[in-house]
Amino acid sequence: MIEIKEISFSRPTKEIFKGFSALVPATGSTLLTGANGSGKTTLINLIGGVLKPNAGCIIINGLDVAKLSAKEQSKIRSVAPQRRIFDLAFTVNQLLEIVSVESRAAHSPDVLEALEIDALADLKITELSIGQQQRVSVALALIQEASFYLLDEPLSAQDVNHQDRTLDLVTMIAKEHGVLVVAHNSAAFEPRFDAHISI
Amino acid sequence: MKKAIVSVFIATLMASLFVLSLRTGILHLSHSVFSLIGKHGSTDAITVWDVRFPRAVGALIIGAGLGVAGGLAQAIFRNPLAEPTLIGLSSGATLGSITVIGTGIAAYGSIVNALFAVVFAMGAASLVQLLAPNKGNGFLLTGLALSAVLTAIAGLVITISPKPGIQSLAFWNFGSLTLLNNSTVLMISPFIVIGLILAFALSPSLDGYSLGETTSHFLGINPRKLRFISIISMALLVGASVSAVGAIAFLGLLVPHIVRLLIGPAHRGMLLMSALVGATLLVLADLLARTIAQPHEIPLGLLTSLLGAPALIILLRLQRSQWVDHD
Numbered sequence: 197m198i199e200i201k202e203i204s205f206s207r208p209t210k211e212i213f214k215g216f217s218a219l220v221p222a223t224g225s226t227l228l229t230g231a232n233g234s235g236k237t238t239l240i241n242l243i244g245g246v247l248k249p250n251a252g253c254i255i256i257n258g259l260d261v262a263k264l265s266a267k268e269q270s271k272i273r274s275v276a277p278q279r280r281i282f283d284l285a286f287t288v289n290q291l292l293e294i295v296s297v298e299s300r301a302a303h304s305p306d307v308l309e310a311l312e313i314d315a316l317a318d319l320k321i322t323e324l325s326i327g328q329q330q331r332v333s334v335a336l337a338l339i340q341e342a343s344f345y346l347l348d349e350p351l352s353a354q355d356v357n358h359q360d361r362t363l364d365l366v367t368m369i370a371k372e373h374g375v376l377v378v379a380h381n382s383a384a385f386e387p388r389f390d391a392h393i394s395i
Numbered sequence: 396m397k398k399a400i401v402s403v404f405i406a407t408l409m410a411s412l413f414v415l416s417l418r419t420g421i422l423h424l425s426h427s428v429f430s431l432i433g434k435h436g437s438t439d440a441i442t443v444w445d446v447r448f449p450r451a452v453g454a455l456i457i458g459a460g461l462g463v464a465g466g467l468a469q470a471i472f473r474n475p476l477a478e479p480t481l482i483g484l485s486s487g488a489t490l491g492s493i494t495v496i497g498t499g500i501a502a503y504g505s506i507v508n509a510l511f512a513v514v515f516a517m518g519a520a521s522l523v524q525l526l527a528p529n530k531g532n533g534f535l536l537t538g539l540a541l542s543a544v545l546t547a548i549a550g551l552v553i554t555i556s557p558k559p560g561i562q563s564l565a566f567w568n569f570g571s572l573t574l575l576n577n578s579t580v581l582m583i584s585p586f587i588v589i590g591l592i593l594a595f596a597l598s599p600s601l602d603g604y605s606l607g608e609t610t611s612h613f614l615g616i617n618p619r620k621l622r623f624i625s626i627i628s629m630a631l632l633v634g635a636s637v638s639a640v641g642a643i644a645f646l647g648l649l650v651p652h653i654v655r656l657l658i659g660p661a662h663r664g665m666l667l668m669s670a671l672v673g674a675t676l677l678v679l680a681d682l683l684a685r686t687i688a689q690p691h692e693i694p695l696g697l698l699t700s701l702l703g704a705p706a707l708i709i710l711l712r713l714q715r716s717q718w719v720d721h722d
Binding site: 241244245246265266267268269270271274275277280281282283284285286290291294295297337340 | 473599602603605606607609610611612613614615616617655659660661
């Protein structure tokens with residue numbers, strides 16, 4: 197379980213969270229929604245340990261995120277950020293290897309199939325369309341071994357067919373893991389999720 | 396497979412150039428290099444083992460070090476233009492070296508000289524990190540500005556120093572292997588070996604790091620720690636080199652571009668190959684510098700700039716798809 201306990205967080209010009217609490221169950225899919233600028237990505241970065249709350253704490257599987265090293269955090273959660281930076285022209289296959297040096301999650305073959313990654317495997321990431329890059333980005337997060345998967349806007353650049361396949365995949369992985377998905381087009385997706393956090 | 400073939404080819408080229416640079420020079424040997432192995436005392440043996448050998452070995456290890464430092468700089472600052480000269484490492488090392496020699500604390504070729512060069516290089520790189528407004532162009536421009544200041548201060552120290560052993564500004568700015576002898580090469584070797592080991596140890600994390608600061612954290616990489624160790628590694632490689640042969644332009648910038656074109660961007664192979672290509676290029680450059688205008692010797696840095704800069708432009712055009720423009 198991810199327990200977000202009374203956290204506060206401010207940007208220099210804006211207070212984003214004040215005493216905010218929420219729970220992400222250990223299994224099942226959770227949809228995270230909110231208006232533009234409400235702090236969805238900030239919350240992902242707080243759970244992901246890139247940002248630290250000014251007050252309160254975030255507990256994953258009983259461990260305080262703030263007290264874990266980057267390495268330890270990476271073993272319990274895996275994140276697909278909203279925007280990935282691809283500086284170098286790695287092939288998709290190389291990227292898959294880079295993020296799963298030690299081992300891959302058991303559901304990895306399903307991920308690669310559902311997101312149609314095999315067809316892209318030998319292509320350079322820099323030559324792909326935005327939608328294809330997004331699918332690769334989601335795959336890079338989902339093939340890592342972790343208890344929780346945090347996906348920041350995994351559907352925004354997908355056509356309806358690929359959105360559907362991604363949501364089916366989330367449902368499948370959520371049988372044994374906690375999956376938190378950020379989406380701004382919430383009304384259409386809400387019925388597909390087990391829980392909903394609105395900020 | 397491709398990597399293996401490329402490695403074997405370059406290693407063979409490097410070994411051949413190494414033997415060639417022992418054979419070639421103003422003095423024509425009357426014996427083959429191989430027949431001189433284990434021999435001492437004769438003019439031929441002295442020429443080969445006390446003059447040409449330290450130069451060739453020095454070129455190998457310094458070339459390897461500068462190639463790897465360039466690859467590491469480009470990886471760690473995620474910028475294809477980063478290289479030791481641009482981010483203050485070389486000018487910091489030059490100033491450190493000149494300061495100890497100019498004030499008489501230590502002589503050229505001493506370990507104290509190399510240590511000061513390493514520490515100053517580290518200081519300069521840290522200062523650039525501290526002063527830079529961002530990690531992109533602002534970072535490189537800060538490095539460029541700080542380098543200019545440090546080079547100017549080094550020039551001042553040279554001008555006012557009464558020490559005859561300080562060498563000319565041209566020596567420090569253009570680089571030259573003329574002063575290398577066996578003891579200097581032996582002295583800088585541990586610095587470069589430790590720098591190389593650190594760099595190779597970091598290389599598996601550099602691929603993940605190339606996906607950006609946030610993603611590296613998500614992947615379990617601590618980006619600050621990675622940058623810190625990289626700066627130590629680069630300072631060891633560049634500082635030790637500069638203290639012995641001055642700042643050699645373009646090698647650190649050029650080598651990683653050649654390597655990515657040969658074997659692609661994955662860092663594990665890339666840094667190893669950078670060592671190999673850097674060593675080969677510097678042996679070749681030194682061989683050319685001392686042979687093409689005999690009896691004169693062309694300053695090595697002039698040659699690396701003259702050949703390296705156009706080569707870089709060609710490579711950049713060839714490998715446009717390797718780095719991504721974010722604008």
